[in-house]
Amino acid sequence: MTIFKGKKLSPRLYYLRPMEEKDIPYVGAIERQSFSNPWPESSFLGEIENESISFPFVIVYKPQEKVIGYLIYWKIGDEAQISNVAVHPDWRGRGIGERVIREILELMKKQGVRYVVLEVRPSNQVARSLYHKLGFEVIGVRKGYYKNPPENALIMGKILQDK
Numbered sequence: 001m002t003i004f005k006g007k008k009l010s011p012r013l014y015y016l017r018p019m020e021e022k023d024i025p026y027v028g029a030i031e032r033q034s035f036s037n038p039w040p041e042s043s044f045l046g047e048i049e050n051e052s053i054s055f056p057f058v059i060v061y062k063p064q065e066k067v068i069g070y071l072i073y074w075k076i077g078d079e080a081q082i083s084n085v086a087v088h089p090d091w092r093g094r095g096i097g098e099r100v101i102r103e104i105l106e107l108m109k110k111q112g113v114r115y116v117v118l119e120v121r122p123s124n125q126v127a128r129s130l131y132h133k134l135g136f137e138v139i140g141v142r143k144g145y146y147k148n149p150p151e152n153a154l155i156m157g158k159i160l161q162d163k
């Protein structure tokens with residue numbers, strides 16, 4: 001499948017901020033357009049409330065203050081897991097996903113994270129290519145992890161910093 005890749009969007013035109021309850025309808029809509037097995041909107045509220053381990057962010061397009069994507073990670077001790085990330089279909093292929101993940105990895109470093117993991121469908125070539133570009137490597141497989149359609153999950157990991 002060919003997916004459109006456009007001109008890079010200037011990073012001055014968008015920013016990351018913590019997700020708030022008012023963002024959930026927009027985040028939920030992007031989630032349903034992005035995944036065949038989407039999280040229910042209640043899960044995003046749960047992430048916002050789970051302040052001790054969850055760090056949910058939205059990507060905002062500045063000129064319209066519009067939510068165009070989101071990223072959630074969990075931090076437990078010195079390990080982090082990117083648990084969900086998506087960019088609205090109309091805004092993909094313009095450098096946004098790569099830039100926000102780089103920014104989040106820097107934030108994690110400041111928080112003392114040493115190791116980051118995530119799960120991805122083997123068929124998700126775009127996401128795999130992005131994670132590979134960011135230095136993630138396949139470290140394992142979770143058999144039958146995904147439903148609708150059923151698929152294993154690849155576990156990818158990246159060392160952010162040594163002790």
Ligand SMILES: CC(C)(COP(=O)(O)OP(=O)(O)OC[C@H]1O[C@@H](n2cnc3c(N)ncnc32)[C@H](O)[C@@H]1OP(=O)(O)O)[C@@H](O)C(=O)NCCC(=O)NCCS
Binds near residue numbers: 002097119120
């Ligand atoms: C995965 C996702 C977040 C990437 O965000 P994005 O803003 O579209 O990605 P970027 O434009 O920053 O592209 C960064 C890299 O991703 C890969 N990529 C992006 N679009 C691609 C395409 N159409 N074909 C192949 N690779 C692509 C490339 O490696 C690209 O680097 P390059 O520009 O040097 O080629 C986005 O495509 C998305 O929301 N997908 C649906 C949800 C999803 O799959 N989330 C991840 C679940 S694990």
